[in-house]
Amino acid sequence: MQITNLFIVFLLVLTLVSCFESASKNTPIIESTINTATTETKQLNPVFNDWKAGVKISFDDIKQFGFEKCFSFSKIPDTVFSRIKGKSFPENCSVDRNNLRYLKILHYNKNGEILTGEMICNEKIASDLIQIFAELFQKKYPIEKIHLIDDYDADDERSMSDNNTSCFCFRNVSGTNELSDHAFGMAVDINTLYNPYVRIKNGKEIIQPSNAKEFCDRSKEFDYKIIKGDDCYNAFVGRGFQWGGAWRYYKDYQHFYKK
Numbered sequence: 001m002q003i004t005n006l007f008i009v010f011l012l013v014l015t016l017v018s019c020f021e022s023a024s025k026n027t028p029i030i031e032s033t034i035n036t037a038t039t040e041t042k043q044l045n046p047v048f049n050d051w052k053a054g055v056k057i058s059f060d061d062i063k064q065f066g067f068e069k070c071f072s073f074s075k076i077p078d079t080v081f082s083r084i085k086g087k088s089f090p091e092n093c094s095v096d097r098n099n100l101r102y103l104k105i106l107h108y109n110k111n112g113e114i115l116t117g118e119m120i121c122n123e124k125i126a127s128d129l130i131q132i133f134a135e136l137f138q139k140k141y142p143i144e145k146i147h148l149i150d151d152y153d154a155d156d157e158r159s160m161s162d163n164n165t166s167c168f169c170f171r172n173v174s175g176t177n178e179l180s181d182h183a184f185g186m187a188v189d190i191n192t193l194y195n196p197y198v199r200i201k202n203g204k205e206i207i208q209p210s211n212a213k214e215f216c217d218r219s220k221e222f223d224y225k226i227i228k229g230d231d232c233y234n235a236f237v238g239r240g241f242q243w244g245g246a247w248r249y250y251k252d253y254q255h256f257y258k259k
């Protein structure tokens with residue numbers, strides 16, 4: 001064999017050895033892939049088996065369960081109906097249970113945490129609300145809590161003063177004999193403490209909830225404040241809802257409704 005050929009063989013052997021070494025070095029990468037796969041088979045967050053409001057979840061939880069399933073609606077399950085019967089759905093409720101829908105939704109709070117929410121609304125706006133809350137979620141629009149008003153024994157003042165966001169409650173407009181838009185599940189109240197109902201009646205100021213006095217001055221800056229043209233306003237108004245904050249003689253800053 002000539003010296004040149006010998007040199008070529010030597011180079012070939014060198015190449016083979018270096019390939020083998022690099023394959024050995026890759027082994028840990030293969031192992032780490034297997035480890036990741038093991039981590040991904042972690043248990044599903046229990047809230048996905050038994051949905052309830054106010055549970056903190058992670059983005060990984062959402063990926064595992066599926067984003068669409070986190071924004072969905074159904075007829076009111078029996079377990080949920082037993083929670084609302086005699087409360088937001090009283091004996092004299094003239095709205096048919098079959099015309100109402102139960103919504104599972106997610107929302108961010110102002111600390112950037114993701115929380116589960118639940119809501120009951122009229123079937124006519126169920127798709128709208130799913131789209132609206134999915135859009136607000138994607139924009140990280142902060143909402144503090146979305147519980148059924150039944151968690152407050154269907155007491156609107158208690159729910160509002162706790163800054164709860166809700167929709168259906170078979171009740172009259174406060175201080176009248178007229179059924180509210182909420183009685184038909186056609187209105188949503190958002191971040192209620194920071195977006196109160198304000199009215200002057202016989203020279204007297206009526207504020208609901210009663211602990212919202214400091215949030216009646218809309219020139220001030222504070223968290224959760226709804227203003228015309230913000231993400232919340234646009235999500236609702238863009239889908240044909242009207243806003244109580246635009247009313248002429250009094251204001252209901254938390255109230256978005258569809259006729």
Ligand SMILES: [Zn+2]
Binds near residue numbers: 187188254256
């Ligand atoms: Zn309202």
